[in-house]
Amino acid sequence: MRSLGVEVEQERIQLRGSSCDKHSDKQVELYCYDCMENICLKCSAVNHRNHNSAEIPDAADKFARVIDDDNKRILSVINFVREQSMETEQDKTELLNRAEDAKYIVVTGGDEVKRSVDIEINDVLKKLQSVVSDSAKQAESVQEAYQLALVSMESFYTYSRELLDKGRPSDITRAACELHDRATELLDNDIAALKYHPPHVTFIPPDVTRVKRLNVIGKLTVTTHEQPGMSYTV
Numbered sequence: 001m002r003s004l005g006v007e008v009e010q011e012r013i014q015l016r017g018s019s020c021d022k023h024s025d026k027q028v029e030l031y032c033y034d035c036m037e038n039i040c041l042k043c044s045a046v047n048h049r050n051h052n053s054a055e056i057p058d059a060a061d062k063f064a065r066v067i068d069d070d071n072k073r074i075l076s077v078i079n080f081v082r083e084q085s086m087e088t089e090q091d092k093t094e095l096l097n098r099a100e101d102a103k104y105i106v107v108t109g110g111d112e113v114k115r116s117v118d119i120e121i122n123d124v125l126k127k128l129q130s131v132v133s134d135s136a137k138q139a140e141s142v143q144e145a146y147q148l149a150l151v152s153m154e155s156f157y158t159y160s161r162e163l164l165d166k167g168r169p170s171d172i173t174r175a176a177c178e179l180h181d182r183a184t185e186l187l188d189n190d191i192a193a194l195k196y197h198p199p200h201v202t203f204i205p206p207d208v209t210r211v212k213r214l215n216v217i218g219k220l221t222v223t224t225h226e227q228p229g230m231s232y233t234v
Contacts, residue, residue, distance in 0.1 A: 020039065021038075022040075030055060031059035033052040034053075037174075038174060056169045059169075060169030060176075067160055067179055067180065070180060070187075071157055071160055071183075074153050074183060074187070077153060078150060081149055084146060085150075087196075088139055088146070089139075091198045092139040095199070095201065098200075099128060099131070099132045101203075102201055102203035102220070103128060105203045105205050105218070106128070107121070109206050109218055124203075131199055131201060131222050135199055139198070142195070145194055146191070160183075200222070202221050203221070204218050205218050
């Protein structure tokens with residue numbers, strides 16, 4: 001199966017003439033459902049006598065309805081992915097803002113304790129930066145997947161709409177099966193299930209009256225979507 005990023009192979013489903021592939025002096029008039037190809041009357045009489053076939057305009061109407069249904073589903077997923085992409089960007093920004101707030105608290109609290117706790121402050125900042133860096137990478141990975149999916153689906157949608165709007169019935173029947181297979185392949189890649197889940201970052205400032213006790217710098221708590229309540233104490 002082709003990956004989500006593989007574009008519709010337009011050279012294989014490009015618009016062609018209406019001449020019969022086997023009899024160049026004949027025009028295609030029928031579509032053979034058994035062989036999935038346009039045929040002329042001579043082909044029908046010789047090689048497709050007992051096959052299930054229909055006049056090309058009728059077959060094209062049937063396939064056009066299938067393509068149109070696929071396009072509606074594709075468009076729905078496109079809209080959903082766009083919304084998820086915007087939400088991901090907002091979540092990432094919120095994480096960065098919270099991280100900056102936590103950083104400020106860490107630094108302010110560190111100024112109030114003795115020099116001996118500087119290493120603990122550095123540990124907190126390093127862990128915080130690690131969380132931000134890892135989560136930002138996850139967000140970028142999700143964004144790349146969204147953009148890849150959008151490129152593939154929008155390319156499919158644009159081409160199939162052009163085929164329906166400008167193509168002849170014979171062009172639609174030639175491309176219908178492969179277009180439907182590609183639409184199914186795109187929809188089977190459940191991009192809608194992909195979502196960025198930023199960790200929840202908070203910082204508990206220290207009680208300066210108890211600087212001689214443990215955790216004089218404070219406690220960094222990171223809650224992830226996969227493991228709620230996970231915390232790191234430094």
